[in-house]
Amino acid sequence: MADTGELKQLPLRQLHEAAGARFGGFAGWSMPITYPAGVMKEHLHTREHAGLFDISHMRLFEFTGSGADAALARACPVDPTAIGIGQSKYTLLLDDSAGILDDLIVTRLGPERLIVVANAGNAEADEAHLREVTKGLDCRIEPLDRVFLALQGPEAEAALTATGLDLSSLIFMHGLEPKEGWFATRSGYTGEDGFELAIPPAEAEAFAAKLLADERVMWIGLAARDSLRLEAGLCLHGQDITPETDPVAAGLMWAIPKSLRTGGDYVGAAALKRARETGPSQRRVGLMPEGRQPIRAGADLFDADGKPAGHITSGGFGPSVGAPVAMGYLRADLIDKPGDLFAEVRGNRVPVRIHPLPFTPHRYRKG
């Protein structure tokens, strides 16, 4: 157990305390897990109105220089020339074995300027890895000091406009700098329409307070962030994707341009080509348990003959689905003809079936 004294504190900690947050450790940070409304209400509020998440534990990196594109192309299976100014792209950081070191969102802000958003738990390792693999290129990689907030839900746009920040022209997976030092994308981790906003620390508290004064907006903790992303079928790095999984097994090949699936100059290209030719032994799928009992990460899966069939990587209760939901890796030969599948929970075998992802439809603003 991590000593809470050693955890990093969010810049807006006092706002969360004033809102009655219960804190817990996550990726080295002391994070609001729930607020007094509780995970169920927080989750449903986000799907119906607008939820405000403090995601300042995540790290933004700015890539600048004539070699910024080359650096990105070296580090990730991505074609920087296909990312226009103002466009965002989901991509992966792979190791030499095509294992997934992290998943990233990259946004182009200029011909020689990109913003990369990395996960909290991986930020330091990512930075070291990025510097190592882009050595010799004319690219500065600079971590940005920002408060990072996500505003998610069908009323996110209206609530944001009401603060005087009109981003209604932005469409899903696009980004811009609405003010000096600010960075906004229309994206998120809930399956809902919404925004991620990086704000200079000195301006963040006043902006958050303005948003929270709107009755459509409430703070949402990490517990609901997890149930929202699981219903949306989105991967959590460290659970659903890890250095032990590759993009083929993870079902993330859609994030890799066709021309780069069979080779390229990025780290992991050769291993990814091989993984694709061999085919994965297991693949990531959505799973729905029978009944009301949630199935948690780590539970083993078995086929009709009682043979090992895989394992659960994320699982819990889906408040919008009104039932337990899960994600996991299933033996590839069972994907098309699963037969009866079971998850083992405390010695009991609970029937599960494959369920298409997402569990709740995405409602992105695609223009």
Place this chain on the structure above:
Amino acid sequence: MATTYYTDDHEWIRVDGGVATVGITDYAQEQLGDLVFVELPEVGKSLSKGDPAVVVESVKAASDVYAPVDGEITAVNDKLGDDPALVNSAATGDGWLWQMKLSDESQLEGLMDEAGYKALIG
């Protein structure tokens, strides 16, 4: 006249004529958050003090509830199958978990009364 005792695992046990009703405290339900599933034991099962008796599952995690004393399960709260959130809304009332026949009433002496429990949770 029923007497209610408390454990430092945040359970309450209400004893009335040799039969005990067991649940978790309001403090415990608040710590766990919204419950979505309660795994109840079978009636007739014998438990020793400290045995896991029930699993309560919140959106996020599963937690054990332990037998506060030795005894045999005589009833479980079937309402929790459809409405596990009863434990949140009425932890010390309709959200009870199980009833048991006590094997050794002297074990109750090691438990806390309400004043003692209130001092524990502060």
